Amino acid sequence: MRSGAVRTGALMLVLVLGVWLPSPGAAAQGWTWPLSPRPAVVGEWAPPAQRWAQGHRGVDLGAGPGATVRAPAAGTVSFTGFVVDRPVLTLDHGGGLRSSFEPVESGLAAGDRVRRGQAVGVLRGRGHCDPGACLHWGVRRDGDYVNPLQFVGALEPSVLLPVPERLRAAAQPSLSLP
Template sequence: MSVRPVPSPRPPRPQRRRAGLPPASRAALVLALVLVLGSALPSPGAAAQRWSWPLAPRPAVVAEWVAPAHRWGRGHRGVDLAAEPGAAVRAPAPGTVSFVGFVVDRPVLTIDHGRGLRSSVEPVESDLVAGDRVRRGQVVGVLRGGGHCAPGSCLHWGVRRDGAYVNPLGFVGALGPSVLLPVPGRERAQR
């Protein structure tokens, strides 16, 4: 009869940790990324130094920018600024006039500011032509009466970045601070 050796007991296996970082470390990493990436973008103060309001003195905003739900959806792709017909309209930043003409029934002026940025103002009559260079603050036309603020008048100012409309107020430092709201249904992290 052969005797089999009795196997020695194995030491307990260490418990495997789940891959990834603990929640507190993940939050710290996300915060660090936001701070690093955020510092690469121009701050509202920096943007305000390169851009100015298209009307002087600083006008009242009578209708805010409203992002559309999708590219062709309803929205207000700019801001409406209080102004009287005949008001001088200024270039908000240096650039090259890319369009002067009518869109539907309104005279529109568009300036290409480079780096994918274009601003448009309407209803604006202008003697400029496509290809003219403009300086920030240079008078580029005059506000014509009518437009979509009837029976009153206003200047509609829109800005596009790489073809997508963005809020023009961010370029003149007029956006308020972001406010983070709680996400419904989520409980506070356990301490």
């Protein structure tokens, strides 16, 4: 097959997949930040290499004690209580998505329905952002932790840069047969 045909075929595949697969921003529809105004991200997403290994399975958002925490999307409270020494609130958003917040005290109970943007709790207790306070926000999709920032459109999009001609020529497959 000629290299031009290969490139054309690859381009068509990318265009077709681009139409059928959701864009990174598509997941953000219907979600909002759990703090207002938009907080600074003070602790980045750092997933572990294996499910059981050490890592940061969420993001830390800058906020002071007593900050109001809001539901990032509509859902149902699935847990409110203590995990080890921290108050935790978990919301089930349906479709396999759950978000959790700590340290957050809430007057809600499991089974309570919440709407997007509704106040669901208050930042209280000891977290892991010493010496300051922060809200830890985690999101799970079908039990696996994912970066919460994708749901609020805060991930930078990938940008393809042009390849210099000398590198492009070197990357072309050889079409000569032995």
